[in-house]
Amino acid sequence: MRTLRFRLLAATLVAVAVALVLAGLLLAGLFRDHVMRQFSQGLNAQLDQITARLEFDAAGQPQIDPQALTDPRWSRPYSGLYWQVDGANSEQQRGVLRSRSLWDATLILPSDAVADGVVHVHEVTGPDGARLLLVERTITRDDLRATPWRLIVAGNLRETVMAVARFKGVLAASLAALLVLLCAAALAQVAIGLAPLRALQRKLTLVHAGTAQRLDGSFPQEVQPLIDDFNAVLDRNAEVVTRARTQAGNLAHAIKTPLAAMSQAAAVALQRPEACADLATLVEEQVGLARRHVDWHLARSRAAAAQGVPGARVLVQPVLSGLLRVMERVHAERGLTLHCTPMAPDLAFAGEAQDLQEILGNLLDNACKWARHEVLIAATSIECAHGGRMRVVIDDDGPGIDSDRRDTVMARGARLDESVPGTGLGLAIVNELVGLYGGRVRLQAPPAGGLRVEVELPRG
């Protein structure tokens, strides 16, 4: 059920089988109607001949001269072609005149009277138990006293029924042959149609095994976009791996320096115990340095991962409410009011969720660290020369930052106040991330005091 081949084949086979069965039924029905019509037309012609040979004697009794009827079947017993004349008014007058072929049997008709001259068709059982098709016509002599007579001609249906059966046999055989041919065609079609997918599978195996870097070759139009996307992912993956290696190298390098300094100092302290006090200070200092390197490189690698993801889109509201839940817990002791102005539920950022979390998380964390009573958050959609953008404004009622120092805090590792815990990298990371997305961060002093951070980012 899972394979495309099975699905395609099953659908085709069901459709073809249904179509062929319907065609068979229709053709058989048409053929039967046609043969029956021809047969009854033949009987009508015979009836006309009988009608023409009908004469009446002086007593008004009908007479037919058998010699005048040329068809030999009229005289051969049970030949399958019969005529008979009945009086229309009474049962006693049934079979007044009969063809020799009837021998001593009589055709028995339903006694339904019809208007003069109109031909009436019945199916009845004949003298030898065979099924007969029967046509009759009621004739009345032109004087008023005369009784009406029913002229009857009947023919055996055996030949016709056999012809229909033969036709049905031939028809079924040809349709079955057609079904087989169509099935073969469907198999061939599926095999040819799915060939590119099998080729794709082989190439994927190569990529999986590591012998190929990407999916080469051209594929049908329907598959090509998928291949292109997949190649893009593979390329990006390779790029990310390279970048990750570089980042890891940079980080290792950055940490090895403080490690070397500490190991050097430890060696000195081992030889000169009086240097132990210096060692503690140095360790504290170098650990702090290493920690900042780690934070910085982690943030950078997160930021780098964000680049070049096409079509990434993340809704702002869920990200913001998740962060607000964190702020409410982590800064619970501060008793702050976090107020988020309702925003459009479909407001989205054109980038990765983790980056938006990193940007807004750092900004909100800063605001919560410094705010006295409340933090206000508002996110809106704006239009500008660079296309659709979104703006997030975060206000706190803390001490704010003097205008001449606002540029300093954006720099890497800058901290204006060492008394509040933090790494001093928050705003620098935000600045870097926002820069990567082509947005911008601005620090402002709202009229009511405190600090306003305004971030503009591409809108998704």
Added chain:
Amino acid sequence: MRVLLVEDDPTLRNQLRAGLQEAGYVVDEADNGRDGHHLGANESFDAVILDLGLPVLDGISVLKRWREAGLTLPVLILTARDSWHERVAGIDAGADDYLAKPFHMEELLARVRALIRRAQGLASPLLLCGALALDTRSGRVTLNGQPVSLTSHEYRMLSYLMHRPGTVVSRTELTEHLYAQDFDRDSNTIEVFVGRLRRKLPPETIETVRGMGYRLATPP
């Protein structure tokens, strides 16, 4: 106050235990997620310090299982994973606070104190009961503004009672929260310490509720 510490790094665990014990907490430890989960689910703790990167069962799963089982004890996540999306995941899994490594012991202690206090619905770090005042930040107890000198055991007991003013606290509950799991619980030390504490406080401050336990009298 009894704290569960789930941390797999032995050096950090020892430092944390020492710091917590110095601050007057009774500490039970686990070095993997399964043991940590088992302890948290079966023993009474006032707070949990939970690492995320644990062997056998990771911290987020431990926390989710506790919360699914209806355990409401306050949990502080202490981890080196400090990206914001990990913080959101931690808080949404049911954590009450999140502290990133490396950290300062003072900040950790302040957060644990605040967690325990908030878990009892107390907003202020200064606990009051009539003329008696207990400052959770400094660990000082004053009576009518005059400092009361208490041993660490006595402080722990008073602190536990003052976090639950007007509530009857059974002897078992006191034993469970004031001593680690391996403590010999058959001894009558609780009565001894209640007796000593009563001598340092105004009469009737700690009431005995017959057959049930002790209660800190709330002034009218």
